[in-house]
Amino acid sequence: MPTAPHDVTQDGERDRLQQERDFYRNLLELGARDSLEPFLEEALALSASMSGAKRGYIELLEDQQHEGPPRFWMAHGCYDEEVEEIRATFSRGVIAEALATGQTIVTESALRDPRFGSRHSVRRNRSEAVLCAPIGASPTLGVVYLQDRHQPGPFSEEDRKRLEIFARYLATFAERLLTLHRQREAADATQPFRGRLRAEGVIGRSPTLARVLEQVSLVAPLDVNVLLTGPSGTGKTQLARVIHDNSPRAARPFLELNCAALPETLVESELFGVLPGAHSTASRRVEGKVAAAEGGTLFLDEVGDLPLTSQAKLLQLLQSREYYPLGGTRPQRADVRILAATNVDLRAAVARKTFREDLLYRLEVLPIRLPALAERPEDLPDLAEHFCALACEQHHLPRLRLSPGALRAVEAAEWPGNVRELGHKVQAAVIRAAGEGVPRIERRHLFPEARGAAAQEPGPLTFQEATQRFQAQLLLETLEDTAWNITEAAGKLELSRSHIYNLIAAFGLERRKP
Numbered sequence: 032m033p034t035a036p037h038d039v040t041q042d043g044e045r046d047r048l049q050q051e052r053d054f055y056r057n058l059l060e061l062g063a064r065d066s067l068e069p070f071l072e073e074a075l076a077l078s079a080s081m082s083g084a085k086r087g088y089i090e091l092l093e094d095q096q097h098e099g100p101p102r103f104w105m106a107h108g109c110y111d112e113e114v115e116e117i118r119a120t121f122s123r124g125v126i127a128e129a130l131a132t133g134q135t136i137v138t139e140s141a142l143r144d145p146r147f148g149s150r151h152s153v154r155r156n157r158s159e160a161v162l163c164a165p166i167g168a169s170p171t172l173g174v175v176y177l178q179d180r181h182q183p184g185p186f187s188e189e190d191r192k193r194l195e196i197f198a199r200y201l202a203t204f205a206e207r208l209l210t211l212h213r214q215r216e217a218a219d220a221t222q223p224f225r226g227r228l229r230a231e232g233v234i235g236r237s238p239t240l241a242r243v244l245e246q247v248s249l250v251a252p253l254d255v256n257v258l259l260t261g262p263s264g265t266g267k268t269q270l271a272r273v274i275h276d277n278s279p280r281a282a283r284p285f286l287e288l289n290c291a292a293l294p295e296t297l298v299e300s301e302l303f304g305v306l307p308g309a310h311s312t313a314s315r316r317v318e319g320k321v322a323a324a325e326g327g328t329l330f331l332d333e334v335g336d337l338p339l340t341s342q343a344k345l346l347q348l349l350q351s352r353e354y355y356p357l358g359g360t361r362p363q364r365a366d367v368r369i370l371a372a373t374n375v376d377l378r379a380a381v382a383r384k385t386f387r388e389d390l391l392y393r394l395e396v397l398p399i400r401l402p403a404l405a406e407r408p409e410d411l412p413d414l415a416e417h418f419c420a421l422a423c424e425q426h427h428l429p430r431l432r433l434s435p436g437a438l439r440a441v442e443a444a445e446w447p448g449n450v451r452e453l454g455h456k457v458q459a460a461v462i463r464a465a466g467e468g469v470p471r472i473e474r475r476h477l478f479p480e481a482r483g484a485a486a487q488e489p490g491p492l493t494f495q496e497a498t499q500r501f502q503a504q505l506l507l508e509t510l511e512d513t514a515w516n517i518t519e520a521a522g523k524l525e526l527s528r529s530h531i532y533n534l535i536a537a538f539g540l541e542r543r544k545p
Contacts, residue, residue, distance in 0.1 A: 071091070071103060333373060422458040431469075445498045475539075505524075
């Protein structure tokens with residue numbers, strides 16, 4: 032039976048109202064964002080979706096005098112090289128005009144538009160429909176740029192109006208986030224030292240981390256030995272790389288040798304190399320790490336595990352810049368900087384006669400101690416989000432976010448394995464969440480062992496799991512004893528009320544129904 036015309040009209044009106052409702056609901060969710068990257072990603076995805084655009088690009092300007100590529104941007108449906116082409120193609124055209132005039136730019140076909148059709152990249156990409164709306168006015172904060180449609184034809188007048196409305200809302204949200212970003216940067220204790228260093232992979236903004244970067248900025252340019260100390264998993268190998276990358280030796284090799292990973296019989300051959308005939312199996316010359324690192328840096332991890340005989344030869348290298356390959360009778364000159372790391376107390380090892388005191392003095396010309404995560408808890412959210420993005424990229428997974436509850440769980444947890452443990456935990460959570468097909472990582476993805484004793488796998492608990500279970504049980508019992516009076520529970524546990532609320536969310540505790 033054919034559908035009556037008024038039924039078709041009603042269906043169309045219902046679809047329109049539903050789209051409008053979804054649009055404003057998405058706007059509300061967008062306005063709740065408190066950092067720029069997820070805000071830009073979701074804003075661009077929403078604008079491309081509502082207009083049917085194949086590709087999109089959004090950027091925010093830090094200030095009107097900023098030159099060069101924008102600091103805050105996001106692309107949709109584009110590879111990195113295509114983003115550069117979009118910027119190159121329209122930096123003096125569409126985007127520039129939208130920024131300068133504060134007016135929306137629409138073209139049915141950039142390829143046939145006399146303003147842009149002569150540009151090489153437009154002809155090469157055969158760019159068709161383009162819609163570009165400014166974000167904000169007086170001053171303009173940025174632009175939303177959409178290119179090509181999934182359906183044939185230009186962007187409609189309705190697309191233009193809807194994007195302009197959307198951009199007006201974005202301006203309010205963007206202004207708040209830019210202000211928040213400036214406040215965070217002003218509160219970033221590491222900022223003065225990041226200006227002097229290439230240290231993009233060192234995540235955090237705490238005063239504790241700032242003191243580490245300050246020391247790195249002092250020792251990196253100097254050709255002196257550095258001893259890195261601190262608990263296991265704090266990032267000593269990464270910091271050794273940062274020191275090398277910011278030194279005059281940056282263009283030369285950086286080699287690493289884990290002294291704990293080799294049998295005692297192989298340490299010297301790995302370090303100094305082997306000449307033919309040095310022993311029964313040495314039929315050819317083998318280059319050691321010292322020779323391979325010539326002109327660069329050699330990083331000795333777990334240096335406290337070096338055998339005493341190897342310590343003596345390392346001391347000779349540090350004192351004279353000379354060494355003997357295994358089986359060699361003539362000394363070899365070495366131009367290499369030594370960085371070393373350990374998570375044990377070398378002074379105690381000296382007292383036990385398992386480490387040479389004179390070698391310790393040679394290694395720790397400028398010692399740097401890396402703090403445990405417990406000493407820099409304010410860096411936990413930034414680290415967790417960094418590892419989340421890294422895991423998505425490495426495993427080619429859709430971009431996932433950590434939910435507020437998951438971040439609170441990260442902050443509430445103990446991390447005896449420090450940065451390494453946190454990275455592995457977040458990576459596993461990313462894989463679990465991606466397997467479920469959900470867009471956000473929740474607490475259950477990070478700590479699946481905490482979902483109840485019945486669901487737990489048999490086997491011994493880790494220190495972290497046992498600690499979390501004890502904390503959750505203690506908190507739950509206290510809340511039950513106080514009839515869930517937060518103030519009274521906080522007093523009993525000697526915690527702040529806000530911390531109690533954070534722990535409740537982090538452990539996923541719920542009040543029992545009467």
